Amino acid sequence: MTKDNIVLARNTDKAPIHPLASQTVAFSHYNNFSAQLPLDPQTGKMVSGGIKEQTEQCFKNNQAITESINHVMSDIIRITVFVTDIKDFEIIDEVYKTFFTTYLPSRTVVAVDALPMNALVQIEALLSNGEGTIPDAPQAGDLIKLTNNTDKAPVNSLSTQTVSFSHYNNLSAQLPIDPKTNRVVVGGIREQTSQCLKNIKSILESIDVPFDDIVKITIFVKNLADIDAVDEVYKTFFPDSAIARAVAYVPARSVVAAAALPMDALVQIEAVVSHGDGTPPQAIEDRHRLILEANNTTEAPICSLATQTVAFSHYNNISAQLPLNPQTGEIVVGGIKEQTEQCLRNIKTIIESVDHVLEDLVKVNIYLKNIANLAAVDEIYGTFFPDGTPARRVVGVSELPKNVLIQIEAIAGNAEGTPPIVK
Template sequence: MVLNKYIQKGNTIINDYNAVLARNTENAPNGNGLYSQTVAFSHYNNLSAQLPIEPNTGKLVAGGIKEQTEQCFKNIKAIIDSIDHVMSDVVRITVFVKNIKDVEAIDKVYKTFFPTYVPTRTIVAVDALPMDALLQIDALVSHGEGTIPNAPQAGDLIKLTNNTANAPTSLLSTQTVSFSHYNNLSAQLPIDPRTGRLVAGGVKEQAQQCLKNMKAILESIDVPFDDIVKVNIYLKNLSDIEAVNEVYTTFFPDSAIARATAYVPARTTVAVSALPIDALVQIEAVVSHGDGTPPQAVEDRHGIVIKANNTENAPKSSLSTQTVAFSHYNHISAQLPLDPKTGEMVAGGVKEQAGQCLKNINAILESIDHVMDDVVKVNIYLKNIVDIDAVDEVYTTFFPGGVPARSTIGVSALPKDALIQIDAVVSNAEGTPPKE
């Protein structure tokens, strides 16, 4: 267990704060010291993306997409079993697949692991995956007992699932799953919920429909659009980003209060090789949920605020906030290898670029009085998956203990023609209490 800096003073542990709790089991592939299989903080477990690796051999399982999908889920289940949880505690699944045509085969296996309850879900086809795997699966798991050392909570928080006819529905995913102080939305495709078909038009119309669907879901649970803390945009063509941004700025900020502070969520933009139904864009979101989920007491549920922060020591953008904190998590916008002083790409190759991305993340954390040890999950997006060994050399200098959970995917393109982009989820032990 790695203790958050806010709860350790000398040899004394203060039980009022949650701690970063990293765990591993021999029944799932190990991270070779680079990352932990699952990192719990407060009411969520953040799992490392699972490849179809047999834990006994460390090699890809024999067979095709069916066998690889089964192995990914077996690994996830083994991790969940090892921390005394069950598969129905999963709130979000992200499937990175090499060939979008494999989704039907993946779904057949998926149903066997989620026969009744289904979490929120995102599926994208990516350019490459580690070990030349056909797919990789990421998961977020509820953690009702929390992570206060020597002071477990009751563990009886419930998930709230919701679907509305005003957004596209699916038997394989729930539109939104709330747990404690967060709502996790399924990635929204540009589907008109009235027809169940792709909306007519180009990328602008498709981006607008994705955001309309998100708004409809949030309205159905009485949550305002400006409660979104993180947005992930998956684009078939990275060159479409300017057109998407034109639409994006008509949705953010959404309220007068948000406009007054120029609030926009943290954001990551990823170029993918293909999307379901041959869409040009797909958008997912993480949303604050100040009401919490029962049986949290009313006095513990209301008035928590979003804390957004930018620093001059990291690259700034009018379209995203560098870090958005809510309750016990900070969500960091994807960092490109840009020198904040010049706004230009750092000189050198992938090592130098990886170092700059991590320096930017560190600068953001320092600006909010946090440290790299507070990071619970890292997502690495690489232009060339073969660069991962070089990246790991740099990565270990920032995370020598290998604690954060991690996902690594190969993408077809990155903004600014970068070789690498990194985002992160960070623990926030102090929470975000109401302003005085």
């Protein structure tokens, strides 16, 4: 594996520029976009109008960024839509269909408590990067995007169940829908959690990928008090195989409180999955059965249901970090500034434990209990990322685990990659 991949951060004045976040950060075969608000790039202010106009502007901003790096909208692998009122999704979908007329990315849809600048909607894209980021040496030419749907899992007319590109599969967030009836399963949180995970498993089986190849799970739950019940079910799915059980492998994980979910579901689960075979024309010797490298350090908080960082190919996926002191397991003393600093320290410790640095981060996702605290968060954030290199997402949620004020997750580049299995 080559070691000269670079983190490539870019901005265009055709889309809103934030002093602490790059519009897109490419690494290896993916471009990670900052979540786009409905801001007019000329004025920096919210566009006039309602949800329709705001949705259009979010997509226009994503399109401007995409085109500024010589890509097209059909290069998008995943779209994530955050909205403050779940009832707005019919209008959002009408706009959505005008930007994706043939190809459909995988998609996650969730209503949250608040968004920056009181926006009604925020839209984020993950983009393929076929040329890679090795200077003057394209990694594999124009890689092929592989899309797949199976009738063993719910089929949605506006999203693809899984989109594979290079060494990752990005799945659409799965609702607790019975694929035979297309309705939410009967029962409560346990039954719904089980159905979400069954749907993910069915999708993976349809493309001959083991369940234990999942590197990151995000659980969107309507009532955070349900998480204990969710975890009871979760533990029956992970680890899934004898090999995974032998090493106690569990994916990186984030738990996010949703204000509402589509179809009034209680839970929705999103998965990012390794793809050891890669997508053509990657050479066989570069792609075959790459190793998942999972790592925990005692210098950061350890959770029995999540691995702190799971590396695969050219990315490290880091579990969401709470402001916990790793020595005591308790929330740090103080307010939002102290909690923000502790979250970022934990991420720094984790990434350094695998011989990387903060400058390797390509994406940071921030979940805030009170969106009004964002200015204080940015004050601390700027001391860790003075150049504003990572792409970024900021979302306001009604509650967080352990009643903390902030939770932060991250994705880092892994220049050295992960090696193939040697038999």
